[in-house]
Amino acid sequence: xxxxxxxxxxxxxxxxxxxxxxxxxxxxxxxxxxxxxxxxxxxxxxxxxxxxxxxxxxxxxxxxxxxxxxxxxxxxxxxxxxxxxxxxxxxxxxxxxxxxxxxxxxxxxxxxxxxxxxxxxxxxxxxxxxxxxxxxxxxxxxxxxxxxxxxxxxxxxxxxxxxxxxxxxxxxxxxxxxxxxxxxxxxxxxxxxxxxxxxxxxxxxxxxxxxxxxxxxxxxxxxxxxxxxxxxxxxxxxxxxxxxxxxxxxxxxxxxxxxxxxxxxxxxxxxxxxxxxxxxxxxxxxxxxxxxxxxxxxxxxxxxxxxxxxxxxxxxxxxxxxxxxxxxxxxxxxxxxxxxxxxxxxxxxxxxxxxxxxxxxxxxxxxxxxxxxxxxxxxxxxxxxxxxxxxxxxxxxxxxxxxxxxxxxxxxxx
Numbered sequence: 001x002x003x004x005x006x007x008x009x010x011x012x013x014x015x016x017x018x019x020x021x022x023x024x025x026x027x028x029x030x031x032x033x034x035x036x037x038x039x040x041x042x043x044x045x046x047x048x049x050x051x052x053x054x055x056x057x058x059x060x061x062x063x064x065x066x067x068x069x070x071x072x073x074x075x076x077x078x079x080x081x082x083x084x085x086x087x088x089x090x091x092x093x094x095x096x097x098x099x100x101x102x103x104x105x106x107x108x109x110x111x112x113x114x115x116x117x118x119x120x121x122x123x124x125x126x127x128x129x130x131x132x133x134x135x136x137x138x139x140x141x142x143x144x145x146x147x148x149x150x151x152x153x154x155x156x157x158x159x160x161x162x163x164x165x166x167x168x169x170x171x172x173x174x175x176x177x178x179x180x181x182x183x184x185x186x187x188x189x190x191x192x193x194x195x196x197x198x199x200x201x202x203x204x205x206x207x208x209x210x211x212x213x214x215x216x217x218x219x220x221x222x223x224x225x226x227x228x229x230x231x232x233x234x235x236x237x238x239x240x241x242x243x244x245x246x247x248x249x250x251x252x253x254x255x256x257x258x259x260x261x262x263x264x265x266x267x268x269x270x271x272x273x274x275x276x277x278x279x280x281x282x283x284x285x286x287x288x289x290x291x292x293x294x295x296x297x298x299x300x301x302x303x304x305x306x307x308x309x310x311x312x313x314x315x316x317x318x319x320x321x322x323x324x325x326x327x328x329x330x331x332x333x334x335x336x337x338x339x340x341x342x343x344x345x346x347x348x349x350x351x352x353x354x355x356x357x358x359x360x361x362x363x364x365x366x367x368x369x370x371x372x373x374x375x376x377x378x379x380x381x382x383x384x385x386x387x388x389x390x391x392x393x394x395x396x397x398x399x400x401x402x403x404x405x406x407x408x409x410x411x412x413x414x
Contacts (some may be wrong), residue, residue, distance in 0.1 A: 015133075017187045018086070018126050024093060024180055026153025031161035031172045034259040037245055039169040043106045049374040052246040054106060056367030058113045059242055060360055065117025067356030073118075079200055082129040083193040090187060092119035094180035101173035132194035155267030162260015225404040226335040229291070230351070231358060232397040233327050236298065236390035238362035240266065243370045243386040250374055250383045252311035262314060269322030278329045288401065290330040295398045297323035302391035306384030366390075 036058070040051040077085040092115055099112040164171040244263070248254040254262075281290045301321030308314055332351060366386040372378060373385040382388075 017183065017191050018129055020183050020186070022126055023153040023156070024090070024176070024183060027157035027160065027176065027179075031157040031164075031176055034158055034162040034245060034256040034263070035165035035169040035172055037249060038165070038256070039103075039109070040106065042169060043103065043109065048246060048250055049371050049376075052243065052367045052370050052374075054109075055246065056242060056364045058109060059363035059367075061110055062113045062117040063356060063359030063363070065114055067360055069118045070356060077195070079202060081193050081195050081197075081200065082132065083191050086126065086129065086191065087184065087187050089119045090180055090184045092116075094177050094184060097173045097177035097180060101170045101177060129194050152271075155264050155271065158260040158263030158267070160260070162256045162258070162263075165256030165260070222338045222404070223335045225400065226331050227354060229397045229400050230328070230331050230354060232393045232400070233295075233324075233331075234355065234358040235362045235365070236302070236393045236397075237324065238359065239302070239366050239386045239390045242363035242366040246367070246370055247305075247383050247386070248311065248314070251308075252314075254311060258311070262318065265315065265318050266322070269319055270325045273322045273325035277323075278326055281326055282330065282333070287330045287334050290326045291334075291401055292398065294323050294325070294327035294330070295394050295401070297321065298327075299391045299394045299398075302387045302394065306382075306387035306391070308384070 036055055037048060037051050040046070040054045040058075041048065044051065044054060046054070073085060073089075096112045096115040096119060099108055099115065103109050103112060160175070161172045164175055240263075245259055248259060248262070278290070281293065285293060297320050301317040301324070304317035304320070305314060308317070335351075366389065369385045369389050370383065373380065373382040
């Protein structure tokens with residue numbers, strides 16, 4: 001009998017805390033998108049084009065910390081329990097938001113992003129907590145709640161950031177700090193430990209390795225073909241978080257409210273595709289057909305963004321681009337079919353490692369492209385360059401699908 005069975009009320013409160021933590025984590029990332037350019041320009045005195053470079057490096061440090069600390073924090077929770085790790089993480093998020101809200105210079109923004117990257121590397125611990133307290137037959141539903149929390153946070157975060165950003169660029173961070181402190185107090189009283197001491201194992205540093213799972217999958221050719229496609233997709237997808245705000249401010253002079261509203265549409269459209277369309281599309285087109293549909297739709301959307309002449313034109317391409325959300329589930333499914341049952345966890349860990357790895361360098365690459373084509377020495381003025389680059393990468397992904405389609409079909413049939 002699980003702890004959820006014996007103490008349903010406590011379990012429900014604990015699940016609420018986990019969901020709030022994940023939503024706050026995602027909001028903490030999304031809330032910065034509409035206001036970060038203004039805050040960076042305020043602290044540095046740089047123009048918008050140069051501020052984009054700082055924005056890229058801030059995303060870099062956030063992703064680097066998540067990449068390095070995700071496996072370590074997961075292992076710490078196995079050794080010392082979930083409760084302490086989760087409470088320390090939400091407390092760290094609160095401190096981070098306060099640092100960002102009061103940062104006197106750009107250096108303190110980097111300190112804040114470092115802390116938020118470390119604290120945000122707790123999805124594995126949250127997943128483990130849900131697995132601890134949820135019966136096996138309900139576990140998939142519990143993990144689905146994690147995806148819902150992320151979708152909600154990404155939708156709400158930019159909208160809140162845009163609204164509060166109209167008050168001032170630091171207001172969203174103060175609001176997030178308050179929410180995080182409230183959730184910390186809530187967790188202190190309702191979050192019980194889910195991992196008993198007899199089920200814990202000693203912490204071993206070499207097991208906290210973000211690249212170990214990738215290196216251990218070298219013998220599966222079809223999986224590595226999927227990884228190549230996935231990497232190109234991830235780099236292209238980073239254009240939303242890395243350069244969207246700088247692009248629409250530079251080209252259309254959008255306000256923080258307009259930016260937040262558009263990103264909320266991005267989040268809602270993506271959630272609708274991921275949650276309601278993927279299964280039907282796979283049944284009708286097959287997994288490989290769904291990958292093609294996602295790639296072609298994304299290429300059209302990115303080119304539409306790159307060459308849009310009016311701000312309203314962005315919205316229909318946002319809807320088309322939401323079909324990009326079909327790509328990841330289909331690729332994960334193809335790779336999963338190619339792997340034995342006892343290596344599924346390792347495979348999903350490898351996907352997470354790729355997410356972190358790409359998030360380290362892609363924002364810098366994309367913001368550099370934006371700066372190169374909008375700065376004073378730009379060979380041509382083309383603020384849509386990052387979207388055009390993303391479209392080119394997705395074309396490369398489609399070429400790989402075409403060249404290894406026989407391997408992918410074999411994997412999908414297994």
